[in-house]
Amino acid sequence: MSPNESFSQDRLVVGRSAKMRAVFEFVDVISRSDSTVLITGESGTGKEVIATLIHQTSRRKHRPFVAVSCALFSETLIESELFGHERGAFTGAIKDRAGRFELAEGGTLFLDDVDDVPRSMQVKLLRVLQNRTVERLGGTRLVPVNVRVLAGTKRDLRQMVADGSFREDLYYRLNVLPLTLPPLRERREDIPVLLDAFLDRFFRARGEPTPDISPAVVQAFADYSWPGNVRELENACERIAQTNTCGSVRVGCVAPHILFRALPAVSPEPEIRTAVVDAGPVSLDDRLKEVEASLIRWALDASHGNKSKAAALLQIKRSTLGDRIKHCGLGSRASATREEPFVEAP
Amino acid sequence: MVTRERVEAVLARVRPYLVADGGDIELLEIVGTSAVVKLSGMCATCPSAHMTLHLGVETALRDAIPEFGSLRVA
Numbered sequence: 001m002s003p004n005e006s007f008s009q010d011r012l013v014v015g016r017s018a019k020m021r022a023v024f025e026f027v028d029v030i031s032r033s034d035s036t037v038l039i040t041g042e043s044g045t046g047k048e049v050i051a052t053l054i055h056q057t058s059r060r061k062h063r064p065f066v067a068v069s070c071a072l073f074s075e076t077l078i079e080s081e082l083f084g085h086e087r088g089a090f091t092g093a094i095k096d097r098a099g100r101f102e103l104a105e106g107g108t109l110f111l112d113d114v115d116d117v118p119r120s121m122q123v124k125l126l127r128v129l130q131n132r133t134v135e136r137l138g139g140t141r142l143v144p145v146n147v148r149v150l151a152g153t154k155r156d157l158r159q160m161v162a163d164g165s166f167r168e169d170l171y172y173r174l175n176v177l178p179l180t181l182p183p184l185r186e187r188r189e190d191i192p193v194l195l196d197a198f199l200d201r202f203f204r205a206r207g208e209p210t211p212d213i214s215p216a217v218v219q220a221f222a223d224y225s226w227p228g229n230v231r232e233l234e235n236a237c238e239r240i241a242q243t244n245t246c247g248s249v250r251v252g253c254v255a256p257h258i259l260f261r262a263l264p265a266v267s268p269e270p271e272i273r274t275a276v277v278d279a280g281p282v283s284l285d286d287r288l289k290e291v292e293a294s295l296i297r298w299a300l301d302a303s304h305g306n307k308s309k310a311a312a313l314l315q316i317k318r319s320t321l322g323d324r325i326k327h328c329g330l331g332s333r334a335s336a337t338r339e340e341p342f343v344e345a346p
Numbered sequence: 347m348v349t350r351e352r353v354e355a356v357l358a359r360v361r362p363y364l365v366a367d368g369g370d371i372e373l374l375e376i377v378g379t380s381a382v383v384k385l386s387g388m389c390a391t392c393p394s395a396h397m398t399l400h401l402g403v404e405t406a407l408r409d410a411i412p413e414f415g416s417l418r419v420a
Contacts, residue, residue, distance in 0.1 A: 243395075252394070259360070260359070
């Protein structure tokens with residue numbers, strides 16, 4: 001069976017893009033494995049959905065799937081949540097309680113937001129993953145656990161290891177089978193497919209037939225940047241299903257921020273390289289020229305090549321900008337840009 | 347200053363979607379820092395679409411023209 005067909009419709013893991021097909025193929029390949037999977041992806045890219053899919057395709061599918069967000073709990077609570085506690089371990093611990101590891105016995109435990117696990121807790125997690133035993137808070141007995149661990153992170157753990165905020169040994173323990181979920185903006189061809197699938201689901205939930213979707217709506221969805229990824233698109237579709245009154249999905253059903261997405265935001269100023277890397281002599285003139293050229297490029301990009309706007313951004317006169325462009329040798333680039341704005345043909 | 351040209355420039359960004367759906371947005375007049383527009387098409391008669399478009403166009407106008415006051419739909 002092909003994984004992208006068998007799960008795409010019912011489980012809403014939808015995607016025809018090359019990047020998603022690669023994800024589905026990877027999930028298929030690792031379905032017979034019991035190794036830890038590290039799922040990296042921005043918020044809303046569907047880490048938990050993929051974790052569920054991995055569980056469902058594994059031999060453990062008839063055993064529990066337990067998902068827990070490590071970001072939800074305070075440093076002290078997370079230990080009790082994951083490993084459980086014995087009665088009297090702390091104030092309010094009135095009875096024995098199994099942790100998520102024990103609850104997932106025989107099945108899969110999805111540790112989402114593993115990048116939010118405090119450093120002090122990371123070592124305890126590492127021990128559990130190595131020894132496959134948990135010790136309840138306040139307990140003395142080691143409980144063996146047979147759990148397949150999946151971890152989710154929105155940040156690049158390797159970078160966090162480099163920063164010193166994530167333990168290297170835990171990173172290697174988690175990063176056995178790495179899986180990266182692409183942000184929606186990197187698989188734009190999936191947007192219409194997701195739009196259809198979600199609208200279908202939400203209208204079905206209302207007991208209504210899915211109405212026609214106008215091409216303008218499809219276009220608006222295709223043009224939007226989706227910073228919140230699939231989750232944002234899902235919510236946009238729910239909104240459409242809840243507010244539609246005319247039996248066909250038109251632009252008026254689309255959330256205003258998607259339809260009238262703000263003008264492209266002015267990108268932040270470029271980083272200026274000021275550090276002196278080697279001990280050799282530095283030409284101040286050359287370095288200043290680099291800085292100047294970099295700022296002019298930024299201003300021209302931010303104003304879409306409009307020199308008057310670029311000059312305003314740099315707080316210099318329009319004529320001065322022309323001189324500076326020549327001075328920095330950016331002539332050919334600047335001449336390819338638009339001269340003046342708002343001059344419409346009569 | 348809120349001018350016809352600046353308001354029209356913003357409406358021009360919004361218009362293609364509306365036109366593609368058989369609707370339109372027409373600038374009737376500028377009153378001080380505010381503008382009066384007319385919506386047409388199917389979405390003009392749907393209460394939720396009306397609200398969406400009104401708020402959306404008003405926000406887009408305020409983003410582009412900081413001194414913009416309010417939008418009235420005739």
